[in-house]
Amino acid sequence: MKKPIDATATNPLPPEPNLKRAERLLLELLAIPGVSGQEGAVAGFVTDRLRRAGAPKGAIESDQAHRRSPSGGEVGTLVCRLDGTRRGPRRLLMAHMDTVPLCAGAKAVVRGRQIVPAAKDTALGADDRSGVAVVLGTALEILERGLPHPPLSFFFTVEEELGLLGMQHAKVGMLGHPRLAFNFDGGPHESLVIGATGDYRLVIDIEGIAAHAGCHPECGASAITIASLAIASLHAEGWLGRIEKDGRTGTSNVGVIEGGGATNVVTPRVRVRVRAEARSHDPAFRKRIVRVIEKAFRAAAKEVRTDEGESGRVGVQSSLDYESFVLGDDEPCVLAAEAAIRAIGGNPVREISNGGLDANWMTALAAPTVTLGAGQYNAHTVQEVMDLAEFRQACRVALRLATATEA
Numbered sequence: 001m002k003k004p005i006d007a008t009a010t011n012p013l014p015p016e017p018n019l020k021r022a023e024r025l026l027l028e029l030l031a032i033p034g035v036s037g038q039e040g041a042v043a044g045f046v047t048d049r050l051r052r053a054g055a056p057k058g059a060i061e062s063d064q065a066h067r068r069s070p071s072g073g074e075v076g077t078l079v080c081r082l083d084g085t086r087r088g089p090r091r092l093l094m095a096h097m098d099t100v101p102l103c104a105g106a107k108a109v110v111r112g113r114q115i116v117p118a119a120k121d122t123a124l125g126a127d128d129r130s131g132v133a134v135v136l137g138t139a140l141e142i143l144e145r146g147l148p149h150p151p152l153s154f155f156f157t158v159e160e161e162l163g164l165l166g167m168q169h170a171k172v173g174m175l176g177h178p179r180l181a182f183n184f185d186g187g188p189h190e191s192l193v194i195g196a197t198g199d200y201r202l203v204i205d206i207e208g209i210a211a212h213a214g215c216h217p218e219c220g221a222s223a224i225t226i227a228s229l230a231i232a233s234l235h236a237e238g239w240l241g242r243i244e245k246d247g248r249t250g251t252s253n254v255g256v257i258e259g260g261g262a263t264n265v266v267t268p269r270v271r272v273r274v275r276a277e278a279r280s281h282d283p284a285f286r287k288r289i290v291r292v293i294e295k296a297f298r299a300a301a302k303e304v305r306t307d308e309g310e311s312g313r314v315g316v317q318s319s320l321d322y323e324s325f326v327l328g329d330d331e332p333c334v335l336a337a338e339a340a341i342r343a344i345g346g347n348p349v350r351e352i353s354n355g356g357l358d359a360n361w362m363t364a365l366a367a368p369t370v371t372l373g374a375g376q377y378n379a380h381t382v383q384e385v386m387d388l389a390e391f392r393q394a395c396r397v398a399l400r401l402a403t404a405t406e407a
């Protein structure tokens with residue numbers, strides 16, 4: 001017999017999800033094609049299920065992330081916001097709707113405790129339909145069963161596999177200002193990704209002026225000299241290696257210098273590749289580092305001239321793929337996730353990812369975000385599989401988090 005839920009208690013009875021339904025939902029989601037930029041059918045499915053479960057009018061909103069993304073795309077990101085039946089900080093659960101190109105044409109089959117691709121030449125798409133199934137399934141449980149919950153946002157992103165373009169261009173204002181955010185995009189339910197590397201790259205092309213180094217060196221402007229002056233000044237002023245300025249810290253590194261062909265030519269072309277990082281996820285400081293580096297190269301180019309006063313030129317391409325981040329030891333989303341994992345018998349393990357996740361942009365733009373497992377393994381390969389036992393545990397963790405009954 002089911003015990004009634006006391007909505008006034010601080011820690012109501014944690015609900016058990018309908019796992020059979022969650023698995024059906026997962027198989028339905030795996031059957032929908034949707035590589036990056038073509039998430040329209042997945043978004044349609046998610047919207048339809050939320051509406052049928054009774055999501056109130058106006059709760060579902062989508063943005064124009066695909067219009068802002070340099071990659072284009074069919075649809076933007078999608079959110080379903082629910083007011084809380086109980087007070088408390090808003091919680092957000094999220095997953096990405098797109099899959100990698102290797103998933104095109106994939107058919108999923110259940111084999112024992114796993115779901116595998118039917119053909120040998122495709123991946124499965126469990127990355128990240130497993131996460132979508134966990135998040136959508138949780139929303140449906142809450143809507144259909146009328147479970148008590150704090151304010152909630154269920155968030156579905158696009159173009160994650162294109163360097164996090166969807167999340168980067170998402171309209172985070174529509175998320176309802178979540179305080180705790182949980183991203184389902186991983187394997188074992190016990191692993192929590194609490195940080196990930198960031199990526200800001202600078203490619204600096206220096207165009208000098210070639211001349212015969214023996215007969216007419218004064219007619220040349222050496223690209224190597226320009227690069228050297230710039231690097232020397234950055235070094236002298238403390239902008240290379242470990243950087244500490246005005247209480248802010250970061251790092252930068254000139255990683256690759258390519259150029260030069262002969263000792264008898266004043267070098268006309270050099271390419272310098274630089275990586276810039278700001279620690280303690282401080283995007284403004286990273287921008288400052290990048291600006292200083294650009295300026296140093298442009299100033300150096302002006303300094304190196306031919307006898308006729310002609311100087312070299314510098315072209316800079318800088319691209320921020322995503323910010324690095326590390327969540328604090330006692331970040332509420334991390335503690336809540338750990339409590340939920342322990343409550344179902346698991347041993348949570350904190351990890352740092354070497355790749356980017358939607359959590360990188362979420363943490364920079366909206367709320368500290370921990371990334372949790374959803375049962376996917378060997379993503380982006382033809383060996384991709386879905387572990388159903390891990391998936392079920394992820395569904396349990398998600399429902400506890402969404403109903404704030406994790407402890």
Ligand SMILES: [Zn+2]
Nearest residue numbers: 127128160185
């Ligand atoms: Zn993924």
